[in-house]
Amino acid sequence: MGEKIVEVKNLFFQYERKYVLENINISIEKGAFLGLVGPNGSGKSTLLKCLLGLLKPQKGTIHLFGEDIHQFNDWHKIGYVSQKANSFNSSFPATVFEVVASGLTPKLGLFKKMKKADREKVMEAIRAVGMEKAVHQNIGELSGGQQQRVFIARALVSEPKLLILDEPTVGVDSQTVNHFYQLLHHLNKELEITLILVTHDIGAITDKVTHVACLNKQLYFHGNKDEFERLKETELTSLYGHPVQLITHDHE
Amino acid sequence: MFSSILQFEFLQNAFLSGILIGFIAPLLGVFVVVRRLSLIADALSHVTLAGIAGGLFLSSKISFFSSLNPIYVGMGFSVLGSLVIEKLRAFYKFYAELAIPIIMSAGIGFSVVFISLADGFNTDLFNYLFGSVSAVSRTDLYIITGVAALVILLIVLFYKELFLLSFDEEYASALGLPAKGLHLLFILTVALVISVSMRVVGILLVSSLMTLPVAASIRIATGFKKTIFLSVIIGEASVLIGLVLSYYLDIAPGGTIVILEVLALIFSIILSKARRGKI
Ligand SMILES: Nc1ncnc2c1ncn2[C@@H]1O[C@H](COP(=O)(O)OP(=O)(O)OP(=O)(O)O)[C@@H](O)[C@H]1O
Numbered sequence: 001m002g003e004k005i006v007e008v009k010n011l012f013f014q015y016e017r018k019y020v021l022e023n024i025n026i027s028i029e030k031g032a033f034l035g036l037v038g039p040n041g042s043g044k045s046t047l048l049k050c051l052l053g054l055l056k057p058q059k060g061t062i063h064l065f066g067e068d069i070h071q072f073n074d075w076h077k078i079g080y081v082s083q084k085a086n087s088f089n090s091s092f093p094a095t096v097f098e099v100v101a102s103g104l105t106p107k108l109g110l111f112k113k114m115k116k117a118d119r120e121k122v123m124e125a126i127r128a129v130g131m132e133k134a135v136h137q138n139i140g141e142l143s144g145g146q147q148q149r150v151f152i153a154r155a156l157v158s159e160p161k162l163l164i165l166d167e168p169t170v171g172v173d174s175q176t177v178n179h180f181y182q183l184l185h186h187l188n189k190e191l192e193i194t195l196i197l198v199t200h201d202i203g204a205i206t207d208k209v210t211h212v213a214c215l216n217k218q219l220y221f222h223g224n225k226d227e228f229e230r231l232k233e234t235e236l237t238s239l240y241g242h243p244v245q246l247i248t249h250d251h252e
Numbered sequence: 253m254f255s256s257i258l259q260f261e262f263l264q265n266a267f268l269s270g271i272l273i274g275f276i277a278p279l280l281g282v283f284v285v286v287r288r289l290s291l292i293a294d295a296l297s298h299v300t301l302a303g304i305a306g307g308l309f310l311s312s313k314i315s316f317f318s319s320l321n322p323i324y325v326g327m328g329f330s331v332l333g334s335l336v337i338e339k340l341r342a343f344y345k346f347y348a349e350l351a352i353p354i355i356m357s358a359g360i361g362f363s364v365v366f367i368s369l370a371d372g373f374n375t376d377l378f379n380y381l382f383g384s385v386s387a388v389s390r391t392d393l394y395i396i397t398g399v400a401a402l403v404i405l406l407i408v409l410f411y412k413e414l415f416l417l418s419f420d421e422e423y424a425s426a427l428g429l430p431a432k433g434l435h436l437l438f439i440l441t442v443a444l445v446i447s448v449s450m451r452v453v454g455i456l457l458v459s460s461l462m463t464l465p466v467a468a469s470i471r472i473a474t475g476f477k478k479t480i481f482l483s484v485i486i487g488e489a490s491v492l493i494g495l496v497l498s499y500y501l502d503i504a505p506g507g508t509i510v511i512l513e514v515l516a517l518i519f520s521i522i523l524s525k526a527r528r529g530k531i
């Protein structure tokens with residue numbers, strides 16, 4: 001058994017009166033690539049925000065890298081691309097370089113400035129998402145998909161051990177998406193980075209993920225990919241409320 | 253003029269204060285503008301006015317306070333006002349901007365009451381409203397210097413963190429930054445800058461010193477550091493030229509400075525349109 005990167009036990013969360021997450025139990029081991037699926041409003045983003053400490057669950061415990069989330073301090077070990085990344089203030093006067101470099105903030109620590117090696121890391125992350133031509137352009141001048149790539153670079157720059165991605169490829173063209181999934185595969189296999197990816201397009205990544213979790217307020221399924229593939233389509237249909245296509249892919 | 257600067261202490265005070273304010277107001281202003289807090293600066297200036305009017309009232313009516321510098325009361329009100337704004341913004345979560353008219357009208361209400369209690373307008377109050385070259389005292393200069401040191405320290409120490417907070421508050425929190433604490437520190441500093449800057453440019457125009465140079469540079473500069481740099485240049489130039497003009501033409505410095513900033517703004521709009529090939 002590998003090291004536990006994320007361990008969620010009996011988690012309940014409510015924004016207002018109703019629980020949007022009920023009795024969630026998840027454990028993710030080092031090196032896993034978890035695909036998190038579920039219909040709109042099923043609580044996927046909410047669950048991720050709980051893991052990131054942005055929301056405080058009413059009940060239950062979360063452990064990150066073996067440490068209780070209340071004691072956890074190594075936030076630079078976690079990279080995050082939020083679902084709403086491109087709803088930021090789009091006229092913000094910052095260059096791609098500045099935005100990606102801001103991902104290094106916690107790693108550098110207070111009062112410290114970037115060194116040459118840090119700049120090189122920033123450039124590396126920008127190259128990894130293929131945005132090197134726009135380094136000195138303002139982020140607001142880029143298209144939505146290009147901005148999304150920059151946010152992915154920002155999450156990669158601190159060399160996280162756990163990468164949390166909430167529908168990161170929305171608005172990104174299919175060629176870049178493929179490139180991106182290859183990059184994730186590489187990060188996962190070669191660098192042993194643990195990944196959590198929310199997507200509505202599980203069919204596109206079934207050959208990359210190691211585990212799948214199906215969420216709709218409760219966790220309907222959480223297991224490795226083989227178990228998932230054996231799941232009857234009817235069970236997923238009852239989860240989504242309508243038939244879903246799984247492995248076969250007809251768009252593109 | 254430069255010989256008179258060496259000669260008259262009040263001119264030294266005004267110019268040194270101007271140099272400091274022309275630097276720190278746009279510097280902090282860039283963060284204020286990109287975080288869409290420009291109107292908060294306005295609301296705080298009106299709260300400061302209430303403090304100043306209260307201070308003038310106390311010093312004129314109660315002998316115990318006769319030597320009280322109203323700027324201290326203004327600073328106190330401004331800081332308090334910023335805390336109340338933050339509370340209100342949290343309370344009206346989805347209507348956070350409601351905090352601004354609430355605080356603004358409270359500020360004006362108190363100002364008017366204090367002004368009438370202190371037997372209406374006098375030159376002192378007029379100077380605070382519109383700024384004055386001759387009214388800046390040595391004490392004012394010392395206070396401004398202290399606040400300027402604080403601002404520069406804040407920006408130098410927390411540049412990265414403030415940038416991240418301004419660009420993406422959620423991401424800042426996700427990276428474990430104490431976003432709330434940092435934001436509070438930031439707002440308090442804004443409150444102090446507002447209250448000390450009005451000595452030179454006047455309360456009614458103090459927020460423009462934070463926002464106009466930024467408005468002028470934000471569309472023509474590329475990147476955040478360059479936006480800061482250009483804003484400071486525009487702010488500093490407007491303050492210095494404005495002070496010289498207002499001394500020679502015997503006009504209120506606040507208005508002169510703001511008019512220069514508006515000119516810079518118009519120029520930058522034309523420049524940015526020309527660059528985009530629209531002219
Ligand atoms: N800030 C909020 N305040 C109150 N309720 C919220 C808030 N954010 C989300 N919710 C509710 O919580 C539930 C789960 O939302 P969440 O965003 O986690 O869903 P999701 O699975 O990420 O959906 P999507 O696929 O559309 O991204 C929804 O019913 C939503 O209405």
Ligand SMILES: [Mg+2]
Nearest residue numbers: 044045046083
């Ligand atoms: Mg979501």
